Amino acid sequence: MAFSFTEIEERKSRVIFLILLLLILLYFLAAWMIGVVIKGWLILEEIRLGYALKFSPFLTFKETLFAFGIAILVGIIHIRLSLKDIVNRLLKVLDARPLDKQDRYHQRLENIVEEVCVACGGKRAKVRVIPSIAMNAFSLTDLEKEAIIGVTEGLVSRLSRSQLEAVIAHEMAHIASGDSVIATISSSIFGIYCAMLKGLVGVIKRGRASIVSILIYVIAYFVKLLSSLMIIFISREREYRADAIATRLTRNPLSLAEALYVISNHYTWVKNSDGLSSIFFLNPERGKLDEKEDFFANLFSSHPPVNKRLKILLDMGRQDLSFIISSNKKEKPILKEDEGLKEVLKPKPCWFACCGGNWQGPFTILELSQLKWFSPEVWVSQEGEGERFYPAYKNKVLNEIFKERIRGKSLSGYDCPRCKQSLIEVEYEGTTLFHCKFCKGMLVFDTKLERVLSREERGFSERIVNLASLIKSSKPKIEIRPPIAELISFSRPKKKVEIKPPKGIDEFPPLSCPKCQKEMKRMLYSYAYPIEIDKCLNCNSIWFDETELEILQYLVEKGAH
């Protein structure tokens, strides 16, 4: 493998030293500029007050030294602050979560990362997942040699095993060759400027600008421009090299080519990733600049053009682009019969119960507990026991149902907000959701919605397709707030201005969240997908009524293809 640990350590120290020098230089220039401005202002003041010109606006030697001293001080403070706990801060900014062991796709991801670690000779890496439908991956290393590979939910769900392995191998290649150290440190350091600039833009546009803030804005912009030049250190060459190392690890250039193709045709933007683009697989802010090849494009964009990367990989595999396009056209039956939902609880022995002389069943324990007429003296019989039957209270397991009824606790821990019955945990698209058997509603917790929307295992019945086209074509009765014009003027949604989806039209009283008991807000999922949902703003749980989740899934899938 490329470098040993000691070599990476030495490299890190050199990199940090260079960055420190660069920072000090920048601060020195900034301080110098401030000095000139202050002196110029003083001169103007003196002219106004009638004094003679005593000195030139340019700094004397002593003042230059003074500016230099301040620059060193500020530079060192900056580096100390930025290098503290980099990885955790960056992970928090990107909203990267740990794996969910219950989720089938996450388990597969964990296995794949372990496989790639073995291929690298056992270097451990931790995995994090960003809950977003976009497709992208990143890698981070910090000074204590902790390596982190991150992916988005969209990537985990949409790529096949070999494609996912290729992407993870690429990120691992960055880590093993020491690239991600530079990328992480420089992203962390210069990320501060991006955040500061964003804040200043907000301040200025709100009309509260003063001379001081405009000055700081100019200087910060100047620094940010120079930091883009830092990207020369993180040049496009590194991406090519990481592709090559990844191919050497997996011995399979075509999977990486396929993955590149699929991802590049998809949405790659990740929230809060301004200034951090060098750690990602594809540039989250992809635009025309990346695809060009002239001198300036090579300087300022952090990722090479996808076409060139594809060509190199395809040449290695001795195929051409048509191979990828044809292998990508999966015949996916989007119209399938509704397969029904499988309960997560281990299938207990089946029970029959006698209601008014008729034997009904077979039921599982949960279904029994939800039957309205089920009470302790009802006759029951178990499937394997043949003709034996007995009243329900004689069985210990069934007695638990009655005890819990008295106690008022529900069996799965959550109750349906509409029918107040127990929710059942079901397996859905590789993860678990809570389902109400009576009103067929679905409760989706925090990050699970993005997973469900990106995964395409379930088929949809014709009824869903018809309902979906009805929703798409109807114009929902909405009040638009805030005015669209103000939203469109900024290219990215900012934190302070929240796009509030308009209210829905259901007349049922507001539901209360099964998890935290707060009131859920009824709203449309988004302008693009005007499906009515109930969302708990406290714990981010969403309640979907009967067909709503499937319609949303169908529309998202259709939109993605």
Place this chain on the structure above:
Amino acid sequence: MGWIVLGIISLVVIGLITGYNTLVSLKKRVENAWSQIDVQLKRRYDLIPNLIEVAKGYLAHERNVLENVTKARNQAISAEGVKAQAEAENFLTQSLRSLFAVVENYPDLKANQNMLTLHEELTSTENKIAFARQYYNDEVMRLNTTINSFPTNLIANWFRFSPSEFFEIEDLSHREAPKVKF
């Protein structure tokens, strides 16, 4: 004059030391890579009994397939040395493959939750074994190349470093695809 001789001697000594250290570190990396393979193989041995347990209930009529797997596993555990172990492992891989081919015909077993998890775990372990072998072979290649190139081959001969064996299929009959008998 004397200084030049001293300079040359010190250069040679430094060269010797560097060469020796390189050989030692490469040898250690090869040993580390081998132990990686060992770890993954042990994991596979541990998973197989669970697999047999889950499959036993459903595959009452396919007892010889199950027995093959158990036999291959026991053989692999007791194998000694790189070559013997490589052969036994290949045999085990093939018997597992025929087992999974048979499982395809039993949709109940295929959909069983335990079976799915085990299948995923075994696939992952197989991949890890393949990667570990690949890494081991890469390291062996580097070691052998260094041992055989000039000038390190002199140092290697002097200190008796021997090249390591590759983890590969020796017997060509193992390269045939498993025949599925109906």
